[in-house]
Amino acid sequence: MPDVFRGASSAQRTTGLQERHVISNSMRRALVLCLVLPLLCMSAAAETVIISVDSTNLRFTPSEVTITEGDEVRFFWSGQALPHNAVAKDGFFDTGEPERAVDHTVEFPVGTNGTYDFVCEPHESVGMVG
Structure with missing residues (x-):
């Protein structure tokens, strides 16, 4: 377990993990958006x-x-x-x-x-x- 959670209560550890999970999900969404957006633009390529x-x-x-x-x-x-x-x-x-x-x-x-x-x-x- 990372040092940040040593000595923290179970509730504090759960909250910290949830925050990391939320940040991680936000970063995943941003990454997916960065990867998908160019594909959407390409699908509307010039005729x-x-x-x-x-x-x-x-x-x-x-x-x-x-x-x-x-x-x-x-x-x-x-x-x-x-x-x-x-x-x-x-x-x-x-x-x-x-x-x-x-x-x-x-x-x-x-x-x-x-x-x-x-x-x-x-x-x-x-x-x-x-």
Whole structure:
């Protein structure tokens, strides 16, 4: 028995053990929380939504998507006939100069909820908008 309990009454020893037990349980709960919390965050991992950049029909497919903060949108160039880009009207994202057969991924971090209109700059006038 530890020195702290020498000379203590039975009731004092029981109370001391109960306190240690409570502290021990609290520490176990904290440890479990520390181990489980990252797993919960991982289960809500970001999704990747793919928008096809259609070079043949000059369209984004689908032209409208709904995502959650933290998700990513991947602009996938299908076809190599014409160069394209994807630019948000409000400047939130810009895939750069129009190119052929490339992919670009845009992340929407927490705090960036909203509606984003985007266009292919060279083909906006013929309806390549999203």
